Amino acid sequence: MYKRVSLIALILFMHPACALITSNADSSALMMSAPNQVIGHINGKAIHRRDLLSEDRRRLADAENEIQIRTLELLWAGLEEKYTQVLLADLAKKKQISVSSLLENAYKRNAIQPSESEIQRAFTASRLADVIPYADARPMIERELTEQNKRISRLGLTQELRSKAKITYDLPMPHFRRFDIAEGLAPSIGPKNAPVHLVVFLDFLCSYCKEGDSLLTELAKRYPQDLRISIKGYPLPNKTLSRELAEAGHCAHEQGKYWSFHQRVFLRRDRMPAQAIPALVGEAGLEAEQFNACIASGRASMAISENITQAQRNGVTGVPAMFVNGIRLNGVIPLPLMEKIVDHEFGQL
Numbered sequence: 001m002y003k004r005v006s007l008i009a010l011i012l013f014m015h016p017a018c019a020l021i022t023s024n025a026d027s028s029a030l031m032m033s034a035p036n037q038v039i040g041h042i043n044g045k046a047i048h049r050r051d052l053l054s055e056d057r058r059r060l061a062d063a064e065n066e067i068q069i070r071t072l073e074l075l076w077a078g079l080e081e082k083y084t085q086v087l088l089a090d091l092a093k094k095k096q097i098s099v100s101s102l103l104e105n106a107y108k109r110n111a112i113q114p115s116e117s118e119i120q121r122a123f124t125a126s127r128l129a130d131v132i133p134y135a136d137a138r139p140m141i142e143r144e145l146t147e148q149n150k151r152i153s154r155l156g157l158t159q160e161l162r163s164k165a166k167i168t169y170d171l172p173m174p175h176f177r178r179f180d181i182a183e184g185l186a187p188s189i190g191p192k193n194a195p196v197h198l199v200v201f202l203d204f205l206c207s208y209c210k211e212g213d214s215l216l217t218e219l220a221k222r223y224p225q226d227l228r229i230s231i232k233g234y235p236l237p238n239k240t241l242s243r244e245l246a247e248a249g250h251c252a253h254e255q256g257k258y259w260s261f262h263q264r265v266f267l268r269r270d271r272m273p274a275q276a277i278p279a280l281v282g283e284a285g286l287e288a289e290q291f292n293a294c295i296a297s298g299r300a301s302m303a304i305s306e307n308i309t310q311a312q313r314n315g316v317t318g319v320p321a322m323f324v325n326g327i328r329l330n331g332v333i334p335l336p337l338m339e340k341i342v343d344h345e346f347g348q349l
Helices: 054-095 099-110 116-125 134-162 207-222 240-254 258-271 277-283 288-297 299-313 335-347
Strands: 038-042 045-048 196-202 227-233 321-324 327-330
Touching (some): 054 134, 054 335, 207 227, 207 335, 227 299, 240 299, 288 299
16 A cells, blocks of 8 residues: 655645746847847947846846746656656556556555545644534545545555656756855765765754755765765744754754754754753753853854855845755755756766
């Protein structure tokens, strides 16, 4: 039987869409165009792209970078779906049945039917209880859970087929803008002379950062000698505990035990009480008096403020934000796509 996964695990991380104002000009020529490109005239005088105000040039470069990354993500997502269609079609042809019959049989074979308790929990979580009675909402919720379970069944069958297929990714890599992100004194793993350096800004209490941490763990396993990963605390505004945890991470780093602290925070992230730091300090093996002195000195606060300034100066607006040899990637990038980017960096050396 396929392992059940949460609905959240099926949702692709999506970036906000960019709205472009275009004219009759060739839009492809606008992308990553040269600074000497003429973009207008006034009283017979040519205006070049380089003539724009520095802030406008920066925003334009940021927009172009985001569009290229988003395009790459859409290419990857489209390729993934195409792989799925091919694998299912090939298996259906082999069994001499339709793809829809194949999926229906897989669903029936696994017998994933929503239980009454699951329906009741979904009803409570959706807050429909404030609007309509359970008896009226139940058929609708059952249908939705059934469709969700069918998607899970399809995913399980696809994963089984993919494990036996030979799949490669030949996605075209655009010319990304690179930012100057110094490692500084950030906690890091991997050789100092590694050809690829990944700098990550994160908030310990951000749900996407927890997903991003799983991605980092997998990358560290796959590139033990060729990838260096540095972590910079970036607590989101108005989140006191996030700030305290970020500063605590800095003080753990001073004692050489950042990664122990980091791992324990993410293990307890979903049940993190407001006064969790003393327990985390003990669990991570930190010397409490030295830790408290670090916090009291203000060094940790200053270091985190510097992280925030550096991130914002380089266009970070949310977390996790990852810089691969200076290429800014926002959000959690799927592992195969991240591998493609890292491998591409090897090829640039």
